[in-house]
Amino acid sequence: MAGTGRDYTRTGDAGGQCRFTFCPxxxxxxxxxxxxxxxxxxxxxxxFADPAFPGPGISVYEERMHGWVTMxxxxxxxx
Numbered sequence: 001m002a003g004t005g006r007d008y009t010r011t012g013d014a015g016g017q018c019r020f021t022f023c024p025x026x027x028x029x030x031x032x033x034x035x036x037x038x039x040x041x042x043x044x045x046x047x048f049a050d051p052a053f054p055g056p057g058i059s060v061y062e063e064r065m066h067g068w069v070t071m072x073x074x075x076x077x078x079x
Contacts, residue, residue: 005030 005021017035058076
């Protein structure tokens with residue numbers, strides 16, 4: 001699929017900014033980027049219905065995740 005996304009930029013707890021690109025039709029976040037770090041692209045795994053989609057390699061803000069979420073062994077943990 002292809003299309004045009006809409007952007008929303010928000011400021012995080014530490015003052016950094018993150019630009020979210022979302023579908024203008026359904027509102028789902030398709031990807032996000034840290035402002036000033038254009039080589040980093042975050043993709044919410046829930047945006048894809050592919051069971052073969054690769055698992056996470058980095059976990060961020062674990063203190064905010066739901067209690068029933070478990071992270072794979074061996075990934076990098078930030079924050």
